Amino acid sequence: MATARWEPFRDILSLQDRMSRMFEDAITGPRRGAEQEELAPGQWAPPVDIFETSDQIVIRAEVPGIEQNALGVEVKDDRLILEGQRKFEEVAGRNYHRVERAYGGFRRAFTLPTMVRQDQVRAVLKNGVLEITLPKEERSKPKQVQVEIR
Numbered sequence: 028m029a030t031a032r033w034e035p036f037r038d039i040l041s042l043q044d045r046m047s048r049m050f051e052d053a054i055t056g057p058r059r060g061a062e063q064e065e066l067a068p069g070q071w072a073p074p075v076d077i078f079e080t081s082d083q084i085v086i087r088a089e090v091p092g093i094e095q096n097a098l099g100v101e102v103k104d105d106r107l108i109l110e111g112q113r114k115f116e117e118v119a120g121r122n123y124h125r126v127e128r129a130y131g132g133f134r135r136a137f138t139l140p141t142m143v144r145q146d147q148v149r150a151v152l153k154n155g156v157l158e159i160t161l162p163k164e165e166r167s168k169p170k171q172v173q174v175e176i177r
Contacts, residue, residue: 073109073111085160086158088109090157098152102145108134111133
């Protein structure tokens with residue numbers, strides 16, 4: 028039987044990091060462009076970056092270890108819904124001492140800041156990062172008007 032070395036300082040630092048994130052989320056509230064989901068113990072959600080250019084909205088989500096067929100992207104009205112499943116593959120004969128990576132299903136919903144062309148949404152999975160590109164509707168793009176001064 029393999030022995031596991033207990034490292035109390037690493038465990039304390041991990042706990043301190045989790046507590047800091049919890050208090051930070053409680054103080055700052057939801058992040059811009061996203062609805063803050065309440066996660067039950069044991070649930071997880073991939074971290075995302077959301078940014079906007081003049082022509083599109085881009086969402087990048089970290090989803091390492093998730094197969095393409097286990098991911099779902101849906102655009103409904105002004106919301107994007109991202110779903111997925113990471114399965115724990117227990118191998119017989121292994122004696123696990125620690126399992127820290129998150130497993131199971133997740134579902135995140137984001138309110139989009141403008142209307143998008145739903146028929147042109149693209150999603151690409153590369154190196155564990157899912158990049159979703161949402162082209163903006165023509166009417167929601169900013170227009171520049173020349174003002175004549177007399």
